[in-house]
């Protein structure tokens with residue numbers, strides 16, 4: 127769409143908005159400069175990131191635990207905390223995913239109060255990105271965009287393509303060319319224009335910034351980023367509500383750009399601010415893959431800047447070498463007494479298997495990273511066995527099957543005869559299940 131038309135449609139859309147909104151403006155996280163609500167994401171004065179601000183005193187009078195609990199069974203029960211004006215947000219059933227009280231994984235790790243927030247079953251595309259995209263596309267529509275887009279490591283591409291299809295928006299998605307088949311097919315099925323860029327995510331992102339400037343599309347994680355990122359707060363809200371309107375002692379979450387991590391923090395604090403939960407010190411710990419760990423490195427070395435890296439890891443969804451919110455994530459981990467750890471690709475695969483074998487949850491590589499870091503933090507005494515700990519599982523293993531191929535054995539092929547079954551059964555019992563799988567690998 128031409129810029130002029132886009133501005134006109136934005137104005138029209140503005141007039142159609144419901145007048146009762148709880149969000150005010152955009153504010154620079156660095157210098158505090160304020161901007162009207164529009165499709166921009168960096169401060170013109172200092173290039174700092176922009177964030178949505180809210181009228182918290184107005185919010186206090188609008189929301190109660192009861193009003194939230196009687197709302198939709200989706201992220202939109204927290205609508206007043208999200209930067210959308212419409213009474214009809216795009217609701218594809220995103221959010222309110224299970225918070226599972228862990229028995230077997232907890233026992234295996236020696237924890238007494240471990241919960242798993244399972245966004246591997248989020249709707250519609252099985253990752254936490256459905257949250258941020260539902261918010262971003264609702265806002266995109268309000269701002270008058272008819273074409274939406276994203277730079278993605280896969281999950282965001284799936285969410286943007288699916289939810290744009292549902293909302294009838296034109297969609298262009300950009301991904302690195304070497305992504306897993308599940309992520310590629312998981313976008314193509316919704317018929318977006320899918321561009322596989324020869325380069326890594328950071329290169330895709332740079333290209334998309336240029337395209338955003340030239341074409342004036344609504345890029346969910348570029349010019350719509352202030353609205354998009356707010357969707358991750360719902361991962362904080364839901365956990366607080368599901369714990370019986372209480373905050374946990376410790377959370378462990380994966381880090382790529384660092385946005386998710388900082389927004390869970392913002393979500394907890396907003397609930398405290400409006401009196402929905404009691405204030406409490408929550409420790410924030412983050413997880414990265416060793417092959418792409420710029421945030422973990424900055425944290426461990428006590429740096430106040432992020433040194434970008436060239437990613438090389440099987441955890442492709444979190445392979446961001448130059449993370450936009452990395453420094454804010456390190457600040458949160460430091461001030462809350464948390465940690466940021468990294469794990470090897472082998473540990474990531476073991477993390478995926480551990481979660482599957484103990485809890486029946488098949489997570490993708492980002493989740494394997496998070497479980498492996500959780501284990502590392504427990505083993506090094508950085509998580510106390512009594513702490514109420516929530517580990518965030520943000521994506522589904524069916525999308526990254528390549529990562530575990532060759533590590534999980536194979537089906538035992540038998541003839542359709544009882545004696546064939548019994549021979550294989552005997553052999554598998556003699557060897558033991560694990561050894562048997564190793565023979566097959």
Ligand SMILES: Cc1ncc(COP(=O)(O)O)c(C=O)c1O
Pocket residue numbers: 253254255279281282380381382383384385386387443444490492493520521
């Ligand atoms: C499954 C999954 N988990 C976690 C993340 C990390 O999110 P963020 O970039 O907000 O740190 C991503 C993408 O970046 C992802 O796809």
Ligand SMILES: N[C@@H](CCOP(=O)(O)O)C(=O)O
Pocket residue numbers: 255277278279280281282283347382383384385443444446
């Ligand atoms: N992991 C993301 C990458 C981009 O997300 P951002 O919020 O860090 O900009 C994806 O799933 O594509």
